[in-house]
Amino acid sequence: MCSKVEQALHMVGGTGETSYAANSRLQEKTIHRTKSMLAIAVEETYKALHPDQMVVVDLGCSSGPNTLLVLSHVLSVAAKLPTMMELQFFLNDLPGNDFNNLFQSLEGFKKRLERKITGDLLVPYYIARVAGSFYGRFFARASVHLFHSSFCLMWLSQVPEGLKTQCGVPLNKGNIYWTETSLVEVEKAYQEQFQKDFSIFLRSRHTELNVGGRMVLVFVGRRKKTPGNGDFVHLYGLLGEALNSMVLEGIVPEEKVDTFNLPTYGASFEEVKSMIQNEGLFDLDRAEIFESSWDPFDDSKDDFYTISNYTRSGKNVANYIRAVVEPLIVHQFGVAILDDLFERYAHRVTKHLLKEKANHTILVFALKKKAYK
Numbered sequence: 289m290c291s292k293v294e295q296a297l298h299m300v301g302g303t304g305e306t307s308y309a310a311n312s313r314l315q316e317k318t319i320h321r322t323k324s325m326l327a328i329a330v331e332e333t334y335k336a337l338h339p340d341q342m343v344v345v346d347l348g349c350s351s352g353p354n355t356l357l358v359l360s361h362v363l364s365v366a367a368k369l370p371t372m373m374e375l376q377f378f379l380n381d382l383p384g385n386d387f388n389n390l391f392q393s394l395e396g397f398k399k400r401l402e403r404k405i406t407g408d409l410l411v412p413y414y415i416a417r418v419a420g421s422f423y424g425r426f427f428a429r430a431s432v433h434l435f436h437s438s439f440c441l442m443w444l445s446q447v448p449e450g451l452k453t454q455c456g457v458p459l460n461k462g463n464i465y466w467t468e469t470s471l472v473e474v475e476k477a478y479q480e481q482f483q484k485d486f487s488i489f490l491r492s493r494h495t496e497l498n499v500g501g502r503m504v505l506v507f508v509g510r511r512k513k514t515p516g517n518g519d520f521v522h523l524y525g526l527l528g529e530a531l532n533s534m535v536l537e538g539i540v541p542e543e544k545v546d547t548f549n550l551p552t553y554g555a556s557f558e559e560v561k562s563m564i565q566n567e568g569l570f571d572l573d574r575a576e577i578f579e580s581s582w583d584p585f586d587d588s589k590d591d592f593y594t595i596s597n598y599t600r601s602g603k604n605v606a607n608y609i610r611a612v613v614e615p616l617i618v619h620q621f622g623v624a625i626l627d628d629l630f631e632r633y634a635h636r637v638t639k640h641l642l643k644e645k646a647n648h649t650i651l652v653f654a655l656k657k658k659a660y661k
Contacts, residue, residue, distance in 0.1 A: 313584035314608055315354050315439050318650055322506050323361045325574060325654050326436060329502045330365040332573075332656075333433050334373075336500040341374045342366070342433045347422045348440025349379040351386040356397045358436060359415070363401065366411045375413040380426065383419045384615065391417070421445055423488050427496040434502050435493055441486065441507040442520075444551040448481035451549055458546040462532060465524040465550045482553040486563055494569040497657040503570070509651040510556040511577060519649065520554040523582070526640060527609065530632035531621075539628070540621060548620045550613070557651055570655035579647035582637070584608055602638030606630045 334342065344362055349355045359377055366375055379390065394415065402410065418426050422437070423445040450473060452458050459471055466474045493503060510519050531548075534540040557577055564572055581588070583601040610630045617626065640646060 312350070312352055312354055312608065312611065314580060314648070315350075316357065317580060317584070317587075318506060319354055319357050319361070319438055321578065321580075321650075322438070322504070322576075322652055325576070325652060326358070326361055326504050327365045328574075329434060329436075329504050329654055330362055331369070333500070333502050334366075334369050334371065337433060337498060338371075339373055339433055339498075341376055343376045343378070343427075343431060344434045344436065345378045345380060345418075345427070345432055347380045347435060347437040348443070349381050349385070349390070351381075351390040353393075354438075355379060355390055356393065358438070359397070359413075360401060360404070362434075362436075363410065363413060364405060367405045372411060375411055377413060377415045378418050378426075379415065380418045380420070380422060382421060385419070387417050387419070391415075422492070423485050425492050425495065429495055430498045430501075432493075432496045432501060433498055434504075435497070436504050438506040439508065441489070441505060442509065442552050442554055444478075444481050444553055445485045445488075446481070447549050447551045448477035450477035450480075460549055461546045462528070463525070464528040464531065464545070464548050465520055465552070467521055467525050467528075478553045479555075479559075482555055482559075483563065486555075486560070487567060490564065490567050490569055494657055499657055499659045501657045502573070503653075503655045505651075505653045505655070507651055508648050509554045509560065511649050513556050513558075520552065522640065522646065523609070524550055524552075526636040527613075527629075527633050529636055530629055533632055534625065534629065540625060544621055550616065554649075555651075557649075560651060560653065564653065564655065569658060571658055572653065573656050574652075574654040576652040578650050578652075580650055582641070582646045582648065598638050598641055599634075601641055602634040602636075605637045605641075606634035609633070 330342075330344075333339075346355065346358050349358075362377075363375065366373070379387075381387070420426065422440070451460050460466065460474045463470060463474075466478050497503070508520070528545070531540060531545050535542045535545055557575075561572065561575065564570055583604045585604050586601065607630075610626070610633075614626065617629065621629075
């Protein structure tokens with residue numbers, strides 16, 4: 289697999305059974321959970337800057353109803369402010385994102401919004417797209433007031449370098465992400481790639497933000513340095529096991545698995561916080577950690593499932609992971625293995641959940657641009 293991922297990395301488009309639009313309830317729940325932090329950011333940005341036009345950018349917007357849910361939250365907050373400023377939204381994602389489906393849904397979004405926010409309370413708003421990687425600049429200096437990003441910053445700009453020897457021998461043989469049994473060099477390569485990418489991200493956004501502008505960043509990570517039961521090490525480790533079972537049966541070539549590494553990294557809370565502080569570009573206004581079940585349809589707050597059908601629960605997890613990683617799988621292995629692979633994956637997830645409930649750790653950071661850099 290090529291190291292750069294701009295063309296291969298995107299959620300499954302359309303509205304079909306395996307689409308991201310139909311399998312993004314986990315992300316939807318997170319947007320609802322973090323909407324109060326987004327509301328505070330909108331209010332504080334307005335109070336600090338009083339812009340006639342507020343520029344709001346959703347980074348890694350993907351496609352489907354969740355993108356419009358973010359816009360709806362921002363517009364609902366703006367409707368309560370003592371102003372008639374205009375809102376300019378920019379929706380960003382990589383070029384392979386299904387922007388067509390997203391923009392085709394805007395007419396229905398407009399009608400629903402007008403029923404929700406009546407009369408003159410709905411401020412004028414405009415929506416445009418910006419395609420490309422957010423690990424770099426998009427906008428003119430000090431031209432943006434608010435950045436929002438949800439479930440995106442765990443994705444890296446590329447597969448980490450250093451995952452094979454100088455002779456080309458894979459260091460992460462048999463795995464598709466780093467595991468607790470991986471060589472130290474593998475974990476280090478993933479960590480260094482995240483640090484490089486996140487540093488570029490922070491510096492780019494700092495340049496683009498107006499002084500006093502804000503960011504709300506939400507992504508999957510870890511509570512501690514040591515991975516927990518619900519972290520990526522296990523989530524993607526099970527997918528690696530499914531691929532390896534297909535290797536043993538001669539369905540997938542072994543070298544294809546050995547050279548496939550997911551371009552993602554679940555950073556720890558302290559790791560992210562330390563980077564923000566060391567860069568010195570933003571004040572950390574607020575930070576939060578919460579957990580959300582692997583199964584998007586499990587809304588229980590404790591360590592026990594409210595869903596009794598573990599087979600269904602395993603399928604639920606497999607469906608949303610497929611909606612996220614399918615294009616990467618197809619790029620490396622082709623389309624023919626998809627149904628078989630994710631059936632095997634669902635079975636392994638079910639067995640994992642029978643032992644213990646697994647939760648994602650969600651990291652939330654609200655940042656304000658400092659004035660002196």
